[in-house]
Amino acid sequence: MLVPQFKSGTIMDIVHTPSQKTTHSSSRLKVEVVGNGQKMMQEQKGQESEATIPGSSRPKIDVQQMNFFYGSNQALFKVNLTIPENRVTAFIGPSGCGKSTLLRCVNRLNDLVLGSRVEGKILIDGQDIYRPEVDITDLRTRVGMVFQKVNPFPKSIYQNVAYGPMLQKISSRSALDEIVEKSLQGAGLWEEVKDRLHASALGISGGQQQRLCIARALAVNPDILLMDEPCSALDPISTGKIEELLHSLKEQLTIVIVTHNMQQAARVSDYTGFFLLGELIEYDDTKKIFTNPGDRRTEDYVTGRFG
Amino acid sequence: MQAVSLKKFFDSGTLFVWMCGAGLALSLLMIGGLLALIFINGMGYFWPKDLVQFTLHDGSYVLGEVTGHEVIHDSVNADSPEGKGRIQLKVGNRDLYGLDFRWIDESHIQAQSTPTDVVFLERREWGNFYGRPHRVMQGDSVVASGHQEATTALFPLIDRANEIHEDIHYLERSVIGDINHEIEAQRLSLRALELEGRANQSEVATREQEVAVLQSRYEAEADKLRVLYTQLEEYSVVLEDVNGTTKELAVGQIIRMLQPNAMGVGEKVWAYLGNVWTVLSEEPREANTEGGIFPAIFGTVLMVLIMSIAVVPFGVLAAVYLKEYATQGALVRIVRIAVNNLAGVPSIVFGVFGLGFFVYAVGGSIDALFFPEALPNPTFGTGGMLWASLTLALMTVPVVIVATEEGLSAVPREYREGSLALGATKLESLLRVVIPCAMPGILTGLILAISRATGEVAPLMLTGVVKLAPSMPLDGTFPFLHLDRKFMHLGFHIYDVGFQSPNVEAAKPMVYVTTLILVGVVIILNLAAISIRNRMRRKYAGSTI
Numbered sequence: 001m002l003v004p005q006f007k008s009g010t011i012m013d014i015v016h017t018p019s020q021k022t023t024h025s026s027s028r029l030k031v032e033v034v035g036n037g038q039k040m041m042q043e044q045k046g047q048e049s050e051a052t053i054p055g056s057s058r059p060k061i062d063v064q065q066m067n068f069f070y071g072s073n074q075a076l077f078k079v080n081l082t083i084p085e086n087r088v089t090a091f092i093g094p095s096g097c098g099k100s101t102l103l104r105c106v107n108r109l110n111d112l113v114l115g116s117r118v119e120g121k122i123l124i125d126g127q128d129i130y131r132p133e134v135d136i137t138d139l140r141t142r143v144g145m146v147f148q149k150v151n152p153f154p155k156s157i158y159q160n161v162a163y164g165p166m167l168q169k170i171s172s173r174s175a176l177d178e179i180v181e182k183s184l185q186g187a188g189l190w191e192e193v194k195d196r197l198h199a200s201a202l203g204i205s206g207g208q209q210q211r212l213c214i215a216r217a218l219a220v221n222p223d224i225l226l227m228d229e230p231c232s233a234l235d236p237i238s239t240g241k242i243e244e245l246l247h248s249l250k251e252q253l254t255i256v257i258v259t260h261n262m263q264q265a266a267r268v269s270d271y272t273g274f275f276l277l278g279e280l281i282e283y284d285d286t287k288k289i290f291t292n293p294g295d296r297r298t299e300d301y302v303t304g305r306f307g
Numbered sequence: 308m309q310a311v312s313l314k315k316f317f318d319s320g321t322l323f324v325w326m327c328g329a330g331l332a333l334s335l336l337m338i339g340g341l342l343a344l345i346f347i348n349g350m351g352y353f354w355p356k357d358l359v360q361f362t363l364h365d366g367s368y369v370l371g372e373v374t375g376h377e378v379i380h381d382s383v384n385a386d387s388p389e390g391k392g393r394i395q396l397k398v399g400n401r402d403l404y405g406l407d408f409r410w411i412d413e414s415h416i417q418a419q420s421t422p423t424d425v426v427f428l429e430r431r432e433w434g435n436f437y438g439r440p441h442r443v444m445q446g447d448s449v450v451a452s453g454h455q456e457a458t459t460a461l462f463p464l465i466d467r468a469n470e471i472h473e474d475i476h477y478l479e480r481s482v483i484g485d486i487n488h489e490i491e492a493q494r495l496s497l498r499a500l501e502l503e504g505r506a507n508q509s510e511v512a513t514r515e516q517e518v519a520v521l522q523s524r525y526e527a528e529a530d531k532l533r534v535l536y537t538q539l540e541e542y543s544v545v546l547e548d549v550n551g552t553t554k555e556l557a558v559g560q561i562i563r564m565l566q567p568n569a570m571g572v573g574e575k576v577w578a579y580l581g582n583v584w585t586v587l588s589e590e591p592r593e594a595n596t597e598g599g600i601f602p603a604i605f606g607t608v609l610m611v612l613i614m615s616i617a618v619v620p621f622g623v624l625a626a627v628y629l630k631e632y633a634t635q636g637a638l639v640r641i642v643r644i645a646v647n648n649l650a651g652v653p654s655i656v657f658g659v660f661g662l663g664f665f666v667y668a669v670g671g672s673i674d675a676l677f678f679p680e681a682l683p684n685p686t687f688g689t690g691g692m693l694w695a696s697l698t699l700a701l702m703t704v705p706v707v708i709v710a711t712e713e714g715l716s717a718v719p720r721e722y723r724e725g726s727l728a729l730g731a732t733k734l735e736s737l738l739r740v741v742i743p744c745a746m747p748g749i750l751t752g753l754i755l756a757i758s759r760a761t762g763e764v765a766p767l768m769l770t771g772v773v774k775l776a777p778s779m780p781l782d783g784t785f786p787f788l789h790l791d792r793k794f795m796h797l798g799f800h801i802y803d804v805g806f807q808s809p810n811v812e813a814a815k816p817m818v819y820v821t822t823l824i825l826v827g828v829v830i831i832l833n834l835a836a837i838s839i840r841n842r843m844r845r846k847y848a849g850s851t852i
Contacts, residue, residue, distance in 0.1 A: 147728075153740050154743075163739070168730070213725070
């Protein structure tokens with residue numbers, strides 16, 4: 001009864017179509033930080049031509065039979081889903097449906113919650129991240145996260161972006177400078193802040209702060225970026241900028257975004273999962289979810305009949 | 308109708324607001340009144356008052372500073388509802404009169420005047436002298452006679468005597484002090500060798516030789532000192548009080564001479580500033596009732612600084628563990644309650660603990676281990692700067708713990724998660740984001756701790772404060788900072804001068820001055836901490852652009 005009703009065929013398609021970028025991700029991880037910055041630039045340039053070509057992809061994140069409990073309160077019920085590499089996957093659903101919980105399971109940020117408990121598996125590149133020998137800090141550098149509440153640290157713009165690399169003991173000034181520049185460019189913020197890198201990050205606008213958070217996440221060179229309602233506190237123009245950013249970023253990253261804004265999900269995502277009361281109701285191609293959903297509850301939600 | 312509007316008045320909360328306002332106003336009034344009282348009395352002490360000469364009906368004269376006025380209680384009756392007044396005079400000349408202060412009934416006064424030729428002499432003993440110099444003597448020969456001439460001749464002699472005193476002070480404190488220190492060091496090293504059983508003939512001989520050399524150096528310096536002391540006796544002055552009683556005094560006994568009645572406002576202001584500087588910079592004289600209170604100011608500030616250095620790491624570590632690492636459960640709740648209660652324990656209890664634990668147990672062990680040669684004289688096994696500071700740190704650590712915990716709770720969860728999501732460990736998040744953001748809270752704790760510790764006296768009396776410290780805890784002798792030394796403290800100074808002094812009336816102004824300076828020290832220390840905190844707040848709470 002709790003089995004999520006997603007079209008297995010679609011998932012199988014995603015999983016089994018030959019990937020053009022299978023080696024990309026793993027090789028990218030090994031590239032030197034500085035070298036990668038340049039590579040990122042090249043990819044951004046090349047990306048515009050490729051962006052519209054619907055590529056297929058190998059699975060990046062595989063959630064298997066996931067149950068999650070806050071104490072005695074179960075928040076996720078046997079969730080199964082596969083998130084493809086280099087795509088944007090959106091989670092939609094009413095508040096309290098478990099979409100953020102699932103997102104925070106992917107970088108194990110839920111470990112912090114007292115009395116929380118996980119059953120099932122999450123595989124990233126085929127490796128279960130809940131194995132005891134997994135180094136959580138390693139995992140979190142591979143899985144970046146952008147939060148609903150814009151949270152730049154009360155430090156300078158530069159120090160915010162350099163925070164992650166400095167944790168990895170990169171202390172050479174020139175290397176840090178380069179990472180900061182590339183990351184800010186990757187987040188589309190460089191032009192706006194390049195003259196005041198050492199000013200407080202709290203002094204720039206909300207939209208800029210959120211892009212700074214994205215830059216900060218990019219600086220540690222992740223292959224997955226989790227976004228928990230990243231635009232809910234932003235005005236439409238800032239939101240538009242971040243949505244554009246997602247299009248360019250997905251060339252190098254696998255993006256999972258939780259959003260309450262259905263237009264946003266429709267605009268930015270390739271795949272969409274609909275959650276309700278801790279269950280994954282339907283998971284499919286975004287176009288299909290919004291035009292021809294397979295489940296009555298999905299249809300009700302996306303057409304605004306409840307939610 | 309009336310009832311309805313009255314009910315409305317109550318319901319609107321206007322009455323409540325007024326009561327709150329009145330409560331606040333009353334509190335501010337009391338604090339303001341207290342500070343004003345201390346300020347006026349304290350600052351008034353420095354002003355060179357006019358010397359008033361009263362002629363009494365019996366033909367005698369009285370000269371002094373007017374220090375008070377009151378209505379004689381018994382004189383108030385139906386005939387004279389105003390009652391009769393009396394005036395309190397500081398007449399000085401303790402050696403002649405026995406008492407510094409005298410009450411004079413207003414009804415006994417025939418006339419009053421402020422003669423310009425009277426002088427005020429500040430002496431090294433017997434308090435102030437009020438009167439006129441009669442003649443100045445060099446040995447048995449008269450150098451100058453007559454009030455005016457004697458006064459004029461006296462000024463340069465006093466300056467010379469003060470220079471000699473400075474030389475004496477330097478010789479006694481620095482030169483002879485150092486020699487004594489070295490002799491003591493030789494004695495201790497010899498004793499240490501004896502204790503270890505390695506005191507052979509040659510070692511003993513070397514040291515005895517060293518001591519003999521030092522001893523001869525000491526003799527030479529002591530001769531110089533004797534010469535200086537005879538120089539002080541060279542000139543003397545015959546003083547005459549207002550009734551013609553004379554008194555001979557060596558000029559070396561005089562610190563300062565003023566003619567307050569002849570001084571203009573500018574000169575008085577100058578003398579006023581000089582008095583302020585004297586109190587701030589000099590050492591006390593005459594059972595602390597005269598001179599300055601510099602050692603007490605220095606001791607207070609140094610103790611508070613050492614306490615701060617001890618209390619902040621302690622309190623922050625404890626709070627971080629309680630808040631961030633300990634499993635939140637019954638045990639942590641009990642610990643937290645205990646910590647809060649610790650803040651309410653009477654300070655003398657901490658004093659007793661400091662004496663038993665720090666002084667006797669820890670200090671005694673340190674002496675036995677590291678300073679056995681000095682025993683039975685204790686080094687750390689007696690009250691001192693270190694133990695007093697640590698006792699106060701222990702007393703104030705709950706305040707820092709509570710404030711730090713509050714500060715940590717106020718750090719947004721998003722900062723922690725943001726940091727962790729970038730691959731930081733918990734420790735890295737704490738050190739790089741959370742604790743810097745909690746710094747304003749930590750500093751608030753420090754401010755409260757400083758305020759409490761600066762004014763605390765009771766525990767210090769058991770752990771190292773003294774009425775008069777022979778040497779400062781910080782000086783030019785290696786290792787410069789002597790944490791084992793006893794020290795003076797403003798709070799204790801107030802108690803000592805105000806209540807333990809042989810001459811309470813004469814010490815009263817000193818009590819106010821010391822109180823004023825204690826309040827000033829608290830305010831300055833707090834302002835320093837507050838300005839650091841505000842800078843942190845600006846840094847962590849908003850735009851700097």
